[in-house]
Amino acid sequence: MKEVMAKAIKALLGLFLLVGIAYVAWWLGSAILKAFLGLNPTTMTAIAGFTGLLLVPIVTYFTTRSLERRRSLENAVREHKTKLYDELIRGLMRMLNLQKLPETMRPDEMQEFFASITPPLISYGSRGVIRNWNAFRKVSRENIGDTSAIMLSFEGLLKAMRQDLGHSSFNHQPGELLGIFINDVDEILQKKKNV
Numbered sequence: 001m002k003e004v005m006a007k008a009i010k011a012l013l014g015l016f017l018l019v020g021i022a023y024v025a026w027w028l029g030s031a032i033l034k035a036f037l038g039l040n041p042t043t044m045t046a047i048a049g050f051t052g053l054l055l056v057p058i059v060t061y062f063t064t065r066s067l068e069r070r071r072s073l074e075n076a077v078r079e080h081k082t083k084l085y086d087e088l089i090r091g092l093m094r095m096l097n098l099q100k101l102p103e104t105m106r107p108d109e110m111q112e113f114f115a116s117i118t119p120p121l122i123s124y125g126s127r128g129v130i131r132n133w134n135a136f137r138k139v140s141r142e143n144i145g146d147t148s149a150i151m152l153s154f155e156g157l158l159k160a161m162r163q164d165l166g167h168s169s170f171n172h173q174p175g176e177l178l179g180i181f182i183n184d185v186d187e188i189l190q191k192k193k194n195v
C-alpha cells in the first residue's frame with residue numbers, strides 16, 4: 001500500500017512539475033513575443049531576419065544529424081538481418097536437403113541450428129518473418145509427409161525475408177522462388193492443387 005501511495009505522490013509531483021515548466025515556458029514566450037511586437041517595424045524586421053539567419057543552420061544541422069543517426073542504425077540492423085536471413089536460408093535448405101548434398105542435417109544438428117537461430121530472429125526478424133517462421137515450423141511439424149505444403153510454407157518465409165530486406169514480394173507467383181532450386185516445382189504445385 002505504501003508503494004502505491006509513494007508512486008501516486010511521485011506521479012502527482014511529476015505532473016505539477018510538468019505543468020509548472022509548461023507555464024513558465026508559455027509566460028516567457030509570451031513576454032518575448034510582446035517585447036518583439038512592441039518594437040518599431042524596422043527593428044522587428046532586422047531581428048526577425050537575424051533570428052532566421054541563425055536558426056536555419058542550427059535546425060538544418062540537428063535535422064541532418066538525426067537523419068544520419070537513423071540511417072546508420074537502419075544500415076546496422078539491415079546488415080544483421082541480411083546475415084541472419086542468409087544463415088536461416090542456408091540452414092533450412094540443408095535441413096530440407098534442397099542443396100542436393102550427399103548427407104542431410106542430422107537431428108542433433110537441427111536442434112543446434114534452431115537453438116542458434118532463435119535469438120537473432122527475435123532481435124532482428126520483422127513481424128512478417130516471425131509469423132512466417134512460426135507457420136513454417138507448424139506446417140513442418142504437422143505435415144511431415146506433405147512435401148508441397150512444407151515447400152510452399154518455406155516459400156512464404158522466403159518472401160517475408162525478401163520483403164523485410166526491401167524487395168517487392170507481392171509480384172511473386174507461387175513457386176517462383178522455389179523454382180530457383182527445385183526443378184519440378186510445377187509438378188509439386190500441381191499435386192497441391194489437385195489435393
